[in-house]
Amino acid sequence: MANEKNIPDPTGFLKLAEDAVNYWTDAAQRTVLFMDILRKRGNDYLEIVKKGQPPVLTFDYEIIMDGRSLERPVNHDLARIIPEKGITIDPGNRPVVIIDPRAGHGPGIGGSKRDSEIGMALKQGHPVYFILFYPDPEEGQTYDDVKAAQTRFIEEVRKRHPGAPEPAVIGNCQAGWAVALLSADRPDVTGPLVLNGSPLSYWAGVDGKNPMRYRGGIYGGIWLTSLLCDLGKGRFDGANLVMNFEDLNPANTYWTKQYNVWANADKEEERFLNFEKWWNSYFMMNAEEIHFILKNLFVGNRLENGRIEMDKGKTIDLKNLDDPIMVFASGGDNITPPQQALNWIAKVYKSVDEIRRHGQVIVYRVHENIGHLGIFVSGSVAKKEHKEIIENIDRLDFLPPGLYEMVIEEKERVIDEGDHELHVPDYYVHYVERDISDILAMDDGFENEEEFKPVAVVSELNNKIYLHTLAPWVRFFTTEQTAKMVKELHPMRFSRYIFSDENPFMLPVKSMAEWVKENRKPVEKDNPFLTVQQCVSDSVIAFLNGYRDIRDARQEFIFKSIYGNPVIRALFSAKEIEESIVEKEETDREEAIRADTIRWMDRMEKGGFVEAMVRVGRAMIGADKIWDEREFDLSRKLVKSHERFKNISANSLKKIAREQSRILQTDENRALMALPKLLPNPEDRKKAYELAVDFAGSDGNVAESEKDMLGKLKVILEV
Numbered sequence: 001m002a003n004e005k006n007i008p009d010p011t012g013f014l015k016l017a018e019d020a021v022n023y024w025t026d027a028a029q030r031t032v033l034f035m036d037i038l039r040k041r042g043n044d045y046l047e048i049v050k051k052g053q054p055p056v057l058t059f060d061y062e063i064i065m066d067g068r069s070l071e072r073p074v075n076h077d078l079a080r081i082i083p084e085k086g087i088t089i090d091p092g093n094r095p096v097v098i099i100d101p102r103a104g105h106g107p108g109i110g111g112s113k114r115d116s117e118i119g120m121a122l123k124q125g126h127p128v129y130f131i132l133f134y135p136d137p138e139e140g141q142t143y144d145d146v147k148a149a150q151t152r153f154i155e156e157v158r159k160r161h162p163g164a165p166e167p168a169v170i171g172n173c174q175a176g177w178a179v180a181l182l183s184a185d186r187p188d189v190t191g192p193l194v195l196n197g198s199p200l201s202y203w204a205g206v207d208g209k210n211p212m213r214y215r216g217g218i219y220g221g222i223w224l225t226s227l228l229c230d231l232g233k234g235r236f237d238g239a240n241l242v243m244n245f246e247d248l249n250p251a252n253t254y255w256t257k258q259y260n261v262w263a264n265a266d267k268e269e270e271r272f273l274n275f276e277k278w279w280n281s282y283f284m285m286n287a288e289e290i291h292f293i294l295k296n297l298f299v300g301n302r303l304e305n306g307r308i309e310m311d312k313g314k315t316i317d318l319k320n321l322d323d324p325i326m327v328f329a330s331g332g333d334n335i336t337p338p339q340q341a342l343n344w345i346a347k348v349y350k351s352v353d354e355i356r357r358h359g360q361v362i363v364y365r366v367h368e369n370i371g372h373l374g375i376f377v378s379g380s381v382a383k384k385e386h387k388e389i390i391e392n393i394d395r396l397d398f399l400p401p402g403l404y405e406m407v408i409e410e411k412e413r414v415i416d417e418g419d420h421e422l423h424v425p426d427y428y429v430h431y432v433e434r435d436i437s438d439i440l441a442m443d444d445g446f447e448n449e450e451e452f453k454p455v456a457v458v459s460e461l462n463n464k465i466y467l468h469t470l471a472p473w474v475r476f477f478t479t480e481q482t483a484k485m486v487k488e489l490h491p492m493r494f495s496r497y498i499f500s501d502e503n504p505f506m507l508p509v510k511s512m513a514e515w516v517k518e519n520r521k522p523v524e525k526d527n528p529f530l531t532v533q534q535c536v537s538d539s540v541i542a543f544l545n546g547y548r549d550i551r552d553a554r555q556e557f558i559f560k561s562i563y564g565n566p567v568i569r570a571l572f573s574a575k576e577i578e579e580s581i582v583e584k585e586e587t588d589r590e591e592a593i594r595a596d597t598i599r600w601m602d603r604m605e606k607g608g609f610v611e612a613m614v615r616v617g618r619a620m621i622g623a624d625k626i627w628d629e630r631e632f633d634l635s636r637k638l639v640k641s642h643e644r645f646k647n648i649s650a651n652s653l654k655k656i657a658r659e660q661s662r663i664l665q666t667d668e669n670r671a672l673m674a675l676p677k678l679l680p681n682p683e684d685r686k687k688a689y690e691l692a693v694d695f696a697g698s699d700g701n702v703a704e705s706e707k708d709m710l711g712k713l714k715v716i717l718e719v
Contacts, residue, residue, distance in 0.1 A: 016528075022521070023529035029516045033265035034258075035499070035506075036513035040273055042500025045280045045493075053135045055100075055108030056278040059084075059118055061130060065156055072145040073138040078153035081111070081118055081128040089127050094165040094191060094394060095157050096121040099131045099150065100376075101173035104241030106281035107132040110172055112274070115379035117170055117196075120387045129157050129167075135283045137235070143292040144310045147182055154182075154189050165650070166191030166323070168393050172376045173197050173336065174293075177303060180318060185310070187322035192396050194326045194389060197375040199336045200318075201343035202301045203452040206444050210337050211552035212248060214559040217452070221459020222294045223466040229287035230474040233483035236290040239282040239492040245372075246492075248334055251544035259537050266522065275377075280496050300456045304344040318348045324361040324396035326389055326406070332369035339443045342366075345403065346436045354589070356401040356665050357596045359658060363396060363431060365389075365406040366442075384408065388429050395632050397654050400618060400661030404431040404627070405438070430699070433625040451563040454572035458563075461572075600666040603659065604674045609644055612678035614653075615660040616688045616713065619672060620695040622664070623709040628699040638691065672716055685717040 048054075055061075060082040067076040083089055098117055100107040111118035111130065121128045131153055138145075157167045168191050171179030176198020183190040205213050216222075229236050246253040261268045296302045306317035329341035345362055349355045355362060370381055388408055409428045487493070499506060523530065562568060607615075617638070621631045639645045639653065648656075663671045679685045692713050696706045 019527050019529060022523050023527050023533075025521055026523035027533075029520060029522075030262055030265040032509065032512050032516045033269075034262040035509045037261060037265065037269050037272060038499040039501065039506050039509050040269075041276050041280070042497050042502070042506075044273060044277055045496040046500055046502065048277060048281055053106045053281045053283070055079075055106065055111075055130070055132045056274075056281070057081075057108045057111045057118070057130070058114060058116075059111050059122075064129070064160075065153055067149045067153075068138060070149055070152065072141075072148060074141050074145050074149040075134040075137050076146060076149050076153075077132050077134075078156060079130045079132055081122065081130055083122050083128075087122050088125060089122070090125040091127065091161060092164055093124075093126045095127045095129060095161050095167040096170065096390065096393075097129045097131065097154055097157055097167045098170045099172070099175035099179060101175045102133055102178075102238075102283065102285075103174035104238040104245065104282060105278055106135060106283055109278050109373075109376050110170070112278060112377065113379055113382070115382045117172075117376070117382065117386050117390070120382055121390050124387075124390055126168075126390065127157075127161060127164075129153075133283065135281075137284060137286045137289065141286050141289065143289050146289070147178070147185070147310070150178070150182055151186050151189055158189070165394065165397075168192045168194065168390075170194040170196065171198055173199075173372070176200070177297065180321065181303070181308070181316055183323060184316050184318050184320040185314070187320055190323055192324045192326065192393050193321075194328065194393070195341070196328045197330065197333055197336045197341065197372055198327070199297075199340040201304050201340050201347060202298045203449040204339035204343040204443060205337055205448075206339065207448055208553070208556065210334070210339070211555055212244075212335065213340075213452075214555050215244070216294070216299050216459065217455040217559050217563055218555055220462045221299055221455065222291060223459070223462040225290055225294055226287070226463055226466055226471065227474065229290065230471055231478055231483065231486050232284070233478055233480055234287050235483070236285045236287060237282065237487055237490060238284060239487075239490045242279070242282060243490075243492055245335060248548075250548055251541045255537070255540050255544060259540075263533070263537075266520070280492075282490075282492065295459075299459050301452065304347040306348070318344065319358060321360060324363070324399065326393075326396065327362070327364040328367070328375060328385060328389065329364065330367035330370045330372070330375055332367070333372040333375065335372040338366050342439050343443060343446075346439050350436070350589075352403050352435055353593075355403055356662065357593060359401045359662070361396055361399045361401055361404070363399070363404045363406050364434075364439075365408075384427065388427055392429050392629060395629065398632065398635070398657050399431060399627060400622060400665065401658065402665075403434045403436070403439075405434050407432055428629060430626050430628040433622070433627075450569070451560060454563050454569050457572035458568075597666060600663050601670075603663055604667070604671055605677045607678050609679065609684055610648065611656060611660060612675055612684070613638075613642075613688055613691060614656050615664065615671060615675065615678070616692050617695060618657065618660050619664055619668065619713070620692045620706065620709055623705045624703040625705075626699075630700075631695055631698050634694060634698045672712065675713075675716055676718070679717070682718070686719050689713055689717050689719045 061079040062082060063077050064080050065078040067074040067078075098110050098121075100110050107130075110116060113119070118128055118130065131150060154167055154169065161167075166189075169179050169183070171177070171194070173196070176195035177200050179190075179193055179195065180198070180200060183193055203213060204210075225236065228240060261272050294300075296308045302308045303316075304318065306315065306319065308316040310316065327341055327345075329336065329338040331338060333341075342364055345355075345364075349358070349360075365385060367375070367381070367385065370378055374381055385408070389406075392406075407430055409430070411426050411428055497503075501507070501510075617635060621627055621635075639648075645653075675688070676685070679688055692710055696702050696710055
């Protein structure tokens with residue numbers, strides 16, 4: 001009768017009231033737990049500072065070389081990673097040297113988890129070394145000193161493993177361009193290079209997508225950094241770099257990161273605190289170091305142009321890179337987008353033929369959506385990309401010179417557990433030949449980079465004005481005490497320790513949190529107020545994302561209005577100098593191409609059985625423009641099993657493989673027609689053809705191009 005008279009059912013209101021009480025009880029308890037987590041984060045920050053901000057490595061290590069004891073002291077050390085029980089290191093394996101980024105935070109992110117670059121290298125039996133650094137630089141330390149120390153460290157690693165191939169050097173983020181500089185200066189020291197999320201083309205990016213590249217121009221260049229260095233008594237605070245990173249995504253910085261911890265306070269504490277130990281570790285740099293980085297790289301963009309001059313007047317050119325290079329980037333990286341990680345290839349080499357002429361091997365892998373930190377931190381990335389990169393690092397030496405994309409295909413591996421089978425994911429890797437156009441397709445053209453050229457000139461002008469006007473006054477009034485105060489009051493530090501036990505207002509939080517844990521009443525997952533909570537969160541995120549998009553669009557508009565102005569570009573440019581440099585480079589390139597062609601044409605008919613077999617194998621594997629890991633395995637079996645290959649060292653074989661690849665790339669048809677002269681014995685020709693047949697089916701699929709190559713070889717070898 002009540003429903004017929006439209007009288008509300010009281011049980012519905014009671015249920016809603018009960019849900020409200022349960023939700024607010026849960027929310028209040030989560031708030032207490034959240035405040036306790038912030039308290040622990042503040043305590044962790046103070047404890048880490050007290051300990052000298054050691055690396056956040058989960059692995060044991062021992063210091064092999066102390067950079068502070070060098071003739072030119074630096075705040076870097078070389079450490080050997082000590083493998084845990086159950087892991088066997090093969091001293092004959094290629095050593096792996098990992099350099100973490102000195103880009104605001106302290107070291108260790110590359111080994112902050114067991115599933116990491118370090119973890120994957122150890123599992124595969126590689127000796128692993130780590131170059132760490134301390135929070136404060138040595139007095140008078142320059143970037144050239146740091147590079148020299150890192151070179152000494154890698155030389156020490158080579159001495160410790162005389163029978164192993166040259167060390168593979170992994171550089172994360174900022175350490176990637178540092179590795180490139182080091183190797184371009186001393187290519188004799190390093191082995192293959194792995195550059196993870198590393199910017200080498202600083203002006204590159206897509207209009208409307210990569211706003212961080214505009215900030216240097218918006219702020220007028222490096223003068224602001226000079227001011228910050230003066231306020232720091234000659235030192236630059238890395239917390240400023242971290243704050244820049246956080247400002248890129250205000251929704252995540254000011255809401256999502258905290259909201260996720262608050263909403264899941266029962267299970268997020270450990271993950272959040274472990275990550276924050278690294279995120280809250282800030283280092284200092286000497287003024288000279290940060291100015292070198294900004295002037296030559298981020299503002300000046302001199303690295304890809306081969307115009308970086310070190311202290312001793314030596315110019316660093318990326319064309320001097322001699323070892324294979326693996327570039328790992330991500331489309332979800334808003335700090336180092338793929339264009340900044342890859343465009344240097346198009347700028348330095350212009351074409352794939354130019355890459356080949358320099359005998360260079362460049363491989364790239366672009367993840368679809370992982371963020372910048374995920375490239376180094378994500379366990380899933382470590383177990384897939386980093387595992388396969390390290391596992392295949394030796395194969396890079398045997399790829400023909402050229403440009404490749406690393407393609408990873410998932411497969412299933414079955415492990416016999418006795419009473420049952422365990423199915424685990426595994427991967428096949430193959431390298432697909434690519435062209436410069438494939439890299440350029442990720443960008444929207446180089447035209448927008450012209451707007452950055454006047455920025456470099458304006459930056460130098462503004463810095464000179466600052467140095468001759470405000471700088472003397474700032475330096476006069478700055479003392480060690482004021483510099484320390486500026487450092488400690490930095491928002492990135494203040495927002496941490498203000499929630500620590502040093503703040504008396506936080507004293508009740510600890511006991512309250514203990515009481516909450518004993519009397520915890522989590523809300524049911526179907527509580528309707530949780531839906532309202534999520535809707536509110538989504539609204540906040542949408543608002544902050546909208547603010548970010550408007551801000552970024554405004555900054556891009558201002559930047560283009562200033563530096564895209566024809567008058568500004570005409571006044572602040574060095575167009576005549578650039579044109580003369582480009583003209584000379586083109587002339588030199590044409591002469592080098594002619595000389596290189598003559599060189600390999602002369603070697604077409606030189607060699608014997610080994611050279612011919614390598615040439616046939618290379619031609620067969622490359623027929624479909626795909627180099628599969630199973631084809632590499634077949635090559636290894638051939639070398640180990642055949643009598644005529646037994647006395648050839650790995651380095652000699654590598655050289656032969658590189659030479660035969662260049663001969664084929666110069667004129668494939670003529671190189672194949674010359675095979676009978678290298679194989680005068682009919683029996684050897686038959687073996688060469690049998691080898692070609694084996695390669696054709698080694699990856700489980702015989703492509704049409706491989707069938708055509710088999711037919712061509714059959715005729716040429718007369719079998």
